[in-house]
Amino acid sequence: MPKKKKIKKVKKTKLNKKSKxxxxxxxxxxxxxxxxxxxxxxxxKIKKQPTEKRVYNLKDFxxxxxxxxxxxxxxxxxxxxxxxxxFYKILVEKEKLTLTVPINQQSKLRPIASIxxxxxxxxxxxxxxKIKRTMWSRRAQEYDQxxxxxxxxxxxxxxxxLNKNTDIIADQSYSERQLFxxxxxxxxxxxxxxxxxxxxxxQKKMDKALGRVKISEDA
Numbered sequence: 001m002p003k004k005k006k007i008k009k010v011k012k013t014k015l016n017k018k019s020k021x022x023x024x025x026x027x028x029x030x031x032x033x034x035x036x037x038x039x040x041x042x043x044x045k046i047k048k049q050p051t052e053k054r055v056y057n058l059k060d061f062x063x064x065x066x067x068x069x070x071x072x073x074x075x076x077x078x079x080x081x082x083x084x085x086x087f088y089k090i091l092v093e094k095e096k097l098t099l100t101v102p103i104n105q106q107s108k109l110r111p112i113a114s115i116x117x118x119x120x121x122x123x124x125x126x127x128x129x130k131i132k133r134t135m136w137s138r139r140a141q142e143y144d145q146x147x148x149x150x151x152x153x154x155x156x157x158x159x160x161x162l163n164k165n166t167d168i169i170a171d172q173s174y175s176e177r178q179l180f181x182x183x184x185x186x187x188x189x190x191x192x193x194x195x196x197x198x199x200x201x202x203q204k205k206m207d208k209a210l211g212r213v214k215i216s217e218d219a
Contacts, residue, residue, distance in 0.1 A: 003187050006065065008046060011168075015092070019046070021043055023130060028182065034125050035127060041110075054106050054109075055103075055113075056072055056088065056106070056109070056111075058072055058073075058074070058075060059071065059072060059073075060072045060111075061112045061193040062088075062090060062109045062110065062112065063109065063110045063111070063112060063123070063150055063152075063190065064099055064101070064108060064109060064150070065108070065110075065148055065149060065150030066094065066111065066148050066188040067092045067095055067097060067099065068092060068094060068095070068148075068185075068189055068190070069092070069094070069112065069189040069190050069192075069193050070091055070092040070093075070099060071089050071090065071091050071187075072089070072090055072096075073089045073090070073091045074088070074089040074193065075087075075088055075103075076089060083100075085102055085103075085104075086102070086103040087101060087103060088100070088101045088103065088109075093188075093189075094185060094189050099124075104211050109193065110150055112190055112193050112194055113152050113190055113194055114194070115194065117153075118154055118190075118191060118194050120153065120203070121149045121152060121153065121155075121156040121187065121191075122206075122209045123165075123176070124153060124156040124157060124160055125159060125160050125209035125210050126209050127160060129160055129161045129163060130157075130161055131204055135174075136173075140175055140179060141184070143161070143162065143179050144196075146183075147179070147182055148181050151189035152187070152190060155183055155186055155187050155190075156187060158180075158183040159180065159183045159184050159206075159210070161181055162176055162180040162183065162209070163210045163212065164180075184206070187206070188202055188203065191205070191206065
C-alpha cells in the first residue's frame with residue numbers, strides 16, 4: 001500500500017502588539033497659526049462722554065426723583081479731566097434749587113407725565129386709603145422712598161394713603177402731615193406742568209378727587 005504523505009502544519013504566527021502595522025498615509029494637517037500677544041492690534045481709548053438715547057431740549061420740564069419737577073434752563077459744556085462734558089441746568093422752582101445733571105446721566109431724569117398718566121393718578125386719589133398695621137416709623141420710611149422714587153403712581157398712592165379728608169392739623173401727627181404735604185406738593189407741581197393750568201385749579205382738582213373738606217371756601 002502506498003504510504004500517506006504527511007502534511008506539515010503551518011504554525012500561525014501571532015502578531016506582536018508592538019509590531020508596526022502598515023497604515024494608510026495621513027493627509028497633511030493644516031496648521032492654525034495662533035497670534036501671540038505681540039500680534040494683537042492696539043486698542044486706543046477715545047476719551048469722550050457716552051450718550052443716552054433720550055435727549056431733552058431747552059425749556060423742557062423733567063422730573064428729578066429726589067427734588068421733583070424742574071425746568072431745563074440751559075444746556076452747557078465743560079472740560080473736566082480732558083473730557084468734554086455736556087450737562088443740563090435744571091431749575092426746581094418749588095425748592096428754589098438749580099441742579100447740574102450731566103447728559104450721560106439722564107437715567108436720573110424722566111419726562112413729565114402724559115395726560116393719560118395724570119388721569120390714572122386722579123383715579124388713584126379717588127380710591128380708599130390702605131390702612132397698614134405696621135409701626136409708623138417703618139411706614140414713614142416706605143412713604144419717603146415712594147416720594148423719592150420719581151414714579152408718579154407711587155407718589156399718588158402716598159397722597160391717597162396719608163389723606164385725612166380734612167385741613168384740621170389735629171387730625172394728623174406732625175410727621176404724617178410733613179410727608180403728606182411733601183407728596184401733595186410734588187404731585188401738584190407735576191399736574192401744573194402737564195395740565196398747564198393755575199395752581200388753584202390743580203388744587204381744586206386734586207382736593208375733589210381726595211374728597212378733602214376745607215375749613216372755608218376761601219382757604
